[in-house]
Amino acid sequence: MTVRIDRTRCIGSGQCVLAAPDVFDQSDDDGLGFVMIAEPPADLLPGVRDAVDRCPAQAVGLEE
């Protein structure tokens, strides 16, 4: 399972950071989201799925 953020879509809303703060953060340089743990352990996956659902720009992906 690999987590990705499509930076061409990201608007920097930070919803992923709220949904899964251990997996996502926002860059100080441009505010856009980035992935801290690309292959998160199982216990973090519910938060990641929540981030996929909540991202207003539909920029977060989880490839199974």
Next chain:
Amino acid sequence: MTEAAVCPVLHERDHPLHGPTGFAEAVSDGPVKMLWPNGVEAWVVSSYAGARQVLSDPRFVTRKGGHPEMRTDSGEPVLDADQPGNINAIDGEAHLRLRRPLSRGFMVKRMNALRPRIQQIVDEHLDVMEAKGAPADLVTSLCLPLPSLVIAELLGVPPEHQELFQVTATDIFGKNGSKDEYVAHATKLADVLAPIVAGKKDAGTNDDLIGLMVNDTDFSMDELIFLCIGLLAAGHETTSNFLGLFTLHLFEQPEQRAILQGDPARADVMVEELMRYTVGHLGGAGLTRRATADVEVDGVLIKAGDWVSVSLLANLDEELCPRAAELDLDRETVSHLGFGFGPHQCLGANLARAELQIGLRTLFTRFPNVRPAVPVTQMSYRTDMITYGAASIPVEW
């Protein structure tokens, strides 16, 4: 072509905390074409899936190009189609160019860093309210000054302008204003903002939002001033209304209030549920878009050029969560549309969250017996604004 149903009068409500009378019933069977009081016909989309689809599909645009506005009674646009910096009426890459630098100013970590200051402002205002004694008006004691002070500090405008900003923000959100009135209000703000912006340019600093926009972006001066006006106006009105409405819902639902008071540390999750519920129940006409291609939504073909109004009644769709019409503060956070969805989702959402969480938690822990001094249904509500809320909330404790 199907005859458009006439839209119910949007400011008539059976209960001040419920949506416009007859509206939910009128739109419950999927996209319905409605005739607005100003003569515009628009599809109302109110399902959860349909709302997400319209708000995130780039074929539905916010740029209306001089066409009539749905949200003014006259139907006349108050803004020029090409108003520089109008972030709410621009799409695609041109929108991202404005949006992304602003998002940086509202990053989650920046908002979290503001929390101690927000707490301090809340504490100081509740100190004053307590010292003056009951009854007090919660709107002027807390709901309005809190977001007003915070947005001014975040932008980096000196506190002496705060009153002017507060009054003018209210004027700008008045929905019946003509274009001339709107321009007059906006000019008043622009005249104050211009020297502040120029000062930050000379100083070269980027430690507040205006500084960041002036010195870290390619925004033109016209764009910058208009964006500042938008941020000030939005920052004053919306959070203030919601802090009041959340409190009123909790007054009306003591069993839910007990859940907050029993576990105030969970206020962050509860604010999401209050946002979902409150926005859903206000749920009249919502966010307007225009189709640029034929697109099927909820089984209905919306044609290129058609208007679409996304009603946030969608927050009460059972597809989103079970018992969606009920407030349940034990609920885990769901992907509600209280801050919108898609690239235009509320820019200040993370700031609003921090203010609402801290404001609500502090009010109900510090004044465990806070209660309305007059019945909630007899308070006065502002029906003359684009935003909706209580004009005053008399409380005792």
